[in-house]
Amino acid sequence: MSDILREIGMIARALDSISNIEFKEYDLTKGQYLYIVRICEHPGIIQEKLAEMIKVDRTTAARAIKKLELHGFIEKKADENNKKIKKIYPTVKGESIYPFIKRENDHSNHMALKGFTETEAETLYYLLQRVRGNIDKEWEFVKKGNKRKY
Amino acid sequence: MSDILREIGMIARALDSISNIEFKEYDLTKGQYLYIVRICEHPGIIQEKLAEMIKVDRTTAARAIKKLELHGFIEKKADENNKKIKKIYPTVKGESIYPFIKRENDHSNHMALKGFTETEAETLYYLLQRVRGNIDKEWEFVKKGNKRKY
């Protein structure tokens, strides 16, 4: 069987590595760009959902967000109806770096798809979305402590 | 532009997370499975190449390998002609868990491609390989301290 996952792993690590190096310029440490884009695109999101979205452990997200707050990129607001949750919003500072993150990501996307026709790029996107749908379920299953059989 | 990279990042983190949880059963800590498969498939490889292959920092690979050696999964051997390099080989113990890692990876691949036709799976593999080729260059460029322009 063709090892799709190995390719995906290599690509992901390479790109994450590049992004982390490039975002140091904006005082973002490893992985923080992931949270900022999601928070800007989903203002009011709670950290539990953010972790699910990014596919990272809940506690990792909690600490990353705490640090982003400490550095003034985002802020947490209490919810009126639900005392348990804390909604997360970007600050002006957070909003202001969003375009730079997008620009970098766009550039990487562009480089990644060099030599691709429009159709090929769309096909890839479509297939990847389906893979993610499949994997989403597996991730939640295993993350919740269940054991896969194979 | 469709954000291929975000999809790839999510898929990769989810899968890595699953693998790490599942391989604890074999006393492998985070990421170690990556090295073992490559070493079994390329016995005699040096750690510099391993890092390149996996797309991880040189020092990260160095430490992961040191730990694998310490736990008896692999061994380093000096080269006769080149005093600088250390060739890495799996031990019997290392070889013996390779099939389990493969089996888990195969299962994840299978789950990831659920609902895919043979052709779709092949197309995806083909497109991903091209993406990786593109990204490989970028990674080396940035990792070596160069600055991308965009």
Add this chain to the structure above:
DNA sequence: CGATTTTTGTTGTATTTGCAACAAAATGCA
């Protein structure tokens, strides 16, 4: 309503990860 379960968030601890800086062997080149 009340008890149980789920959701959401936190902290303690161990581990991996990666940058910087160094060293030594190998290679390239004038």
Add this chain to the structure above:
DNA sequence: TGCATTTTGTTGCAAATACAACAAAAATCG
């Protein structure tokens, strides 16, 4: 050949990551 550069490997730090265990609010359900 001799000197500069590249390759390969290491260690010191600082930081992210994740598992375990806990707490409290909310939701479910008899």
